[in-house]
Amino acid sequence: MSTPVLELAHGVVGYHGRPVLPGVSLRVNAGEVVAILGANGSGKSTLIKAALGLLPLTAGSARLFDTPLGRFRQRYRLGYVPQRAGAGSGVPATVTELVSAGRLPRRRLPWPRWSADRAAVTHAIAVVGLTEKRREPVGTLSGGQQQRALIARALACEPELLVLDEPTAGVDAASQVAFAGALRHFVDAGGTVVLVAHELGPLAPLITRTVVLHEGRVVQDTAGAAVATDSTTASDPGTGHHDEPPAPSPVGWQPSLIQELPR
Numbered sequence: 586m587s588t589p590v591l592e593l594a595h596g597v598v599g600y601h602g603r604p605v606l607p608g609v610s611l612r613v614n615a616g617e618v619v620a621i622l623g624a625n626g627s628g629k630s631t632l633i634k635a636a637l638g639l640l641p642l643t644a645g646s647a648r649l650f651d652t653p654l655g656r657f658r659q660r661y662r663l664g665y666v667p668q669r670a671g672a673g674s675g676v677p678a679t680v681t682e683l684v685s686a687g688r689l690p691r692r693r694l695p696w697p698r699w700s701a702d703r704a705a706v707t708h709a710i711a712v713v714g715l716t717e718k719r720r721e722p723v724g725t726l727s728g729g730q731q732q733r734a735l736i737a738r739a740l741a742c743e744p745e746l747l748v749l750d751e752p753t754a755g756v757d758a759a760s761q762v763a764f765a766g767a768l769r770h771f772v773d774a775g776g777t778v779v780l781v782a783h784e785l786g787p788l789a790p791l792i793t794r795t796v797v798l799h800e801g802r803v804v805q806d807t808a809g810a811a812v813a814t815d816s817t818t819a820s821d822p823g824t825g826h827h828d829e830p831p832a833p834s835p836v837g838w839q840p841s842l843i844q845e846l847p848r
């Protein structure tokens with residue numbers, strides 16, 4: 586029997602009384618690499634925030650590592666990189682300093698456990714390919730490198746679950762490839778990944794399952810990677826605003842719009 590890592594059961598979430606998730610259920614097991622796809626505003630970010638306890642559920646329940654969210658205390662077991670996190674603007678911290686901050690959930694008194702902490706930070710930076718940049722202020726790095734530094738920060742506490750909200754949005758091709766390599770490393774070591782994406786790009790071969798959201802509901806849940814071939818998953822990076830979701834076609838959502846990719 587697979588071990589559940591993240592579970593949302595009939596979760597209802599809304600903003601200012603407006604329901605966004607009308608009762609969504611999702612269970613992710615250890616070792617899965619789940620891509621959550623869907624149009625702008627379909628509720629992808631809301632779903633992962635609710636599953637992590639960052640947004641309250643109006644109804645339903647959530648569990649992390651088989652523990653009800655309200656009783657879950659082992660935050661070091663998960664790493665979360667929010668959407669458009671932005672690592673560096675105006676912050677003089679170096680890559681090493683930023684990544685070291687990610688180590689904090691693992692630290693216990695008495696402080697410090699230097700060797701283990703240093704090794705974890707050094708390793709996380711190496712895995713995302715930023716060793717040569719480790720002493721540079723984060724603000725001087727490219728957007729893709731900053732994103733990799735944020736991933737390294739999440740990896741530094743040696744999580745078992747990584748939750749990434751559009752980790753490659755606006756990221757240059759080289760950084761996307763480096764990021765995919767870091768994720769492969771994490772997955773090969775037994776990690777579980779949930780990521781929100783518009784385009785999978787170099788991440789596609791890693792994906793073991795694709796969940797598609799439409800208007801807050803899971804409309805497709807299939808093995809392997811899939812990619813949308815129409816505008817329903819087009820991103821809106823220019824404004825950051827949410828487009829209205831497309832009107833449902835007379836026959837409803839068409840799974841045929843999602844193509845299976847080779848694994």
Ligand SMILES: Nc1ncnc2c1ncn2[C@@H]1O[C@H](COP(=O)(O)OP(=O)(O)OP(=O)(O)O)[C@@H](O)[C@H]1O
Nearest residue numbers: 600605623624625626627628629630631632826827
């Ligand atoms: N803080 C908020 N306050 C009010 N409404 C919000 C808030 N955050 C999101 N929403 C609305 O909830 C709906 C779902 O948003 P969400 O960000 O979860 O979608 P998404 O699928 O992640 O979209 P995107 O791909 O554009 O990031 C949208 O209609 C959005 O405008």
